[in-house]
Amino acid sequence: MKILAINGSYRRGGIMDQAVEAAAAAARAGGAEVETVLLTEKRVEFCTNCRACTQAPGGERGACPIADDMSGILDAAEAAGGLILAAPVNCFNVSAVYRRFMERGTPYAYWPWGAAAPAFRIKAGGKKAVLITSSAMPSFFGRLFTGALRALKLTATTLGAKVAGTLFIGLSSLEEKPRLAARDRRLAEALGRKLL
Numbered sequence: 001m002k003i004l005a006i007n008g009s010y011r012r013g014g015i016m017d018q019a020v021e022a023a024a025a026a027a028r029a030g031g032a033e034v035e036t037v038l039l040t041e042k043r044v045e046f047c048t049n050c051r052a053c054t055q056a057p058g059g060e061r062g063a064c065p066i067a068d069d070m071s072g073i074l075d076a077a078e079a080a081g082g083l084i085l086a087a088p089v090n091c092f093n094v095s096a097v098y099r100r101f102m103e104r105g106t107p108y109a110y111w112p113w114g115a116a117a118p119a120f121r122i123k124a125g126g127k128k129a130v131l132i133t134s135s136a137m138p139s140f141f142g143r144l145f146t147g148a149l150r151a152l153k154l155t156a157t158t159l160g161a162k163v164a165g166t167l168f169i170g171l172s173s174l175e176e177k178p179r180l181a182a183r184d185r186r187l188a189e190a191l192g193r194k195l196l
Ligand SMILES: Cc1cc2nc3c(=O)[nH]c(=O)nc-3n(C[C@H](O)[C@H](O)[C@H](O)COP(=O)(O)O)c2cc1C
Pocket: 009, 010, 011, 013, 014, 015, 016, 017, 088, 089, 090, 091, 092, 093, 134, 135, 136, 137, 142, 172, 173
């Protein structure tokens, strides 16, 4: 089974990298092949709102005219049987690099000119997604007062995946080089196994 992890953290070795790697390692231990996309290392341009990709009807993603790394990421997401979607909380929501990636999911919307709102092209099937985020504030407040999990869930829905579990890691900014707590590591590993 193939699993794709998409990580919107800005720094290597931080909490998100450690949590994503823990989930990926558990999935690998169960026999999965896991590929990780670090969004900061990919060329993903901003959506220009041309809406060319939303005009034609059908259940296939529309064609985006921007030539960058996005179509390769989406091909890999479609080919995967499971997704790990991860981004830290920045300014009460997912990081800007993750948000930019999210906006480029517009080809999965059918939204012709004249329609007031978009419709998702892909209905959730057998694909599962697990969502991971982290914040300086305690996770209890993070779940209540940030939009991070909602944003990650929207990506899962866009990609036709059902959310199988979430992990919100709080108090992750107390040290310059934070280490993933043992409990959060176990929770991340459990998420990785849920994808199998
Ligand atoms: C620009 C920026 C904005 C942030 N905004 C918030 C915030 O609104 N709320 C919060 O609790 N933590 C906030 N944080 C803290 C990060 O969520 C936290 O450090 C996270 O664990 C970073 O993930 P990383 O270790 O993978 O880099 C912010 C950090 C940065 C750099």
